[in-house]
Amino acid sequence: MPGTKKKGAQTVVFDNPLVLTAWASIVGPLEGGGPWGQDFDWIMEDYLFGEQTWEKGESKMLRETVKHALNKRNLEPADAELFVAGDLLNQLVSTNFAARELSIPFLGLYGACSTMAESLIVSSMLMDGGFFDRTVAAACSHHYTAERQFRFPTEQGVQKPPSSQWTATAAGAVLLESVGVGPRITAATIGRVVDMGQKDIADMGSAMAPAAVDTIKTHFKDMNLPTDYYDLVVTGDLGKIGMAIAQQLFIKDGVSPRPNYSDCGVLLFDDNQGALSGGSGCGCSACILCGPLLKKMLAGDIKKLLFIATGALMSPLSSFQGESIPGIAHAVVIEN
Amino acid sequence: MLTTPDPANQLKKIEIEDYETLVQQVKPKPPLLKNSFWAFVVGGVICMLAQAIQNYLLSKGAGKTDAASWTSVIMIFLGALLTGIGVYNELGKIAGAGSIVPITGFSNAIVASAMEFKREGYIFGVGARIFSVAGPTLVFGFVIAVLIGAIKVFISS
Missing domain, CATH: 3.40.47.40 (Stage V sporulation protein AD)
Structure with a gap:
């Protein structure tokens, strides 16, 4: 069943x-x-x-x-x-x-x-x-x-x-x-591990971008939703380069999220803070969600949010053994 | 062994190649000219400083071998000191190979590891991990030394 x-x-x-x-x-x-x-x-x-x-x-x-x-x-x-x-x-x-x-x-x-x-x-x-x-x-x-x-x-x-x-x-x-007042989690898409053969351990964004796009694409398809359904679609920590690649892939796959797409890794730091391509780590998407994003939801600035945290599933060991970097992304729908 | 290529595999391969092209288009290249310039300046200054120390020692009447050894010791000390007070890593961000290649860079690699693993204790931390970065330099340095020694033996015999 x-x-x-x-x-x-x-x-x-x-x-x-x-x-x-x-x-x-x-x-x-x-x-x-x-x-x-x-x-x-x-x-x-x-x-x-x-x-x-x-x-x-x-x-x-x-x-x-x-x-x-x-x-x-x-x-x-x-x-x-x-x-x-x-x-x-x-x-x-x-x-x-x-x-x-x-x-x-x-x-x-x-x-x-x-x-x-x-x-x-x-x-x-x-x-x-x-x-x-x-x-x-x-x-x-x-x-x-x-x-x-x-x-x-x-x-x-x-x-x-x-x-x-x-x-x-x-x-x-x-x-x-299960009962209370606040934004609600209504749906979620569990991501697949996607590996496009990227091996550069100084570039996690390129390794994770295909996984993020795969999950977003699957989410819209599974839910049968138009790509402008969410007020904000935000990925976890693709950084500037990963985000730019993801946007290219969105166009290629015809799923460009509108009106707003952003990335927690790009949002977290200012350009002059020396973070290069942007922030990363579990804490990056966690603090942006539990800081500004949920605050904005509470204030009603964002009503429908698609939060996609992205992960690069590598270890120094796997990289030294010549393995490429597999990526994963999970999406969570948070609605007011 | 399969002789006919699996079509699914072929497709995946093409997809991966396409993706690599896209990544290379988007990914910014490191600022090569700027990096080379700073590597030259910082590396050059470190070498000039070492040369000045050596010249000073020579002028004070030290022998050539002694002066060279003392210069190395002083440069290693300076590298360690700058690592300890948190300056050398900042230098490395700008200079890249300019601060890695001189002997001060070797000192930095060892002291940085020692500092990093101190919290795991002196045996399993500092002792076991101190050469975690500098280890390859030592191993292959020894290998090359042995090879050159062997060549010298053959040539002189």
Whole structure:
């Protein structure tokens, strides 16, 4: 028997749309100094956040973001039934250690930078399936923990090409409830892994753009919607180059989203902040969603949002072994 | 082995080639002229400084070998110092190979790794990871040294 809540090839539609009753975002100093600084809940003074190591700082950032989101509804971590989250580090250490402190039943996810959409989708499906009434979906990334895992030691003097992106130090958390007031998640499209043979580890945008376009195209087809249905279609962290490529692919495939298409990686930083092609990391799309985007939805500036977080599913190991970089993108529909 | 090419595979291959063309059109090229200029200036200044130190040592009556060794030691120290106070990575962003190729760059690679992995302790952190970036330079440096040594033995025998 086919699932009754599934529509088309890859899309799920929720019978009882899940309500985003509260959300929070914490970002690093560079992100806080960007164009959306005033829309985040908290800007860290430094990258350690009062901890001894960057990893501990990242973990604390996620933990505090979750607590802050719950606080906005006067709730304690114990009131949440499920915590679904992830980060970029091996064995999900930042998230696992945050979950240890929070002590909410926990499912850890790895979707590279697509984690925010993935955590929203998993929580939404579990809630619409009737298993839970109150869950927290979250994601985080930290510039220096990611640099040391994926690239070079931070004090190493290396020149980056213009295609490289700046992993954001940021966390975003959303409190989802089956009943409440706020924007709602009505549908989601689960992406396929798309690999167009890109191998340049200093250019994630080109690796992820085809996955983003594939998911967006599938979403419009599955939902049978015109491409001007959403007020804003926003991808996760394609950066300037990935976004430019995605726009070319939209034209080629005849699915150019209108009236507005943008990318969280392009939005997060100003040109003069040295982020080159733009922001990246799970925290990039998470903080833009849980900062300016949901704020604008609450104010009614955006009524229908298609949020597509994008991930490059590589590791330094796979790259050294000559593998190309597979991309993934998941789409979430958030409506007022 | 299949002799006839699988049509689906062929199609995928064409798609990948098309995509590569698109990426190359969109992706900005690194500013080669600007990068070369700064590599030349920064690399040149580092070498000039080393030469000045060597000349000074020679003028103070040091032997040629001693002066060369001391110059290396001083340059390595300067590279380490600038890495420690967070200057060398900023220099590297502008200079690229200009600050990597001189001996100060080698010093930077080792000190940066040592600083990075200090939090994992002195054995499994600093000790195990200190050559994580500089390791290849050492390994292949040794290999070349052995080869050149061997050639010299053959030529002189």
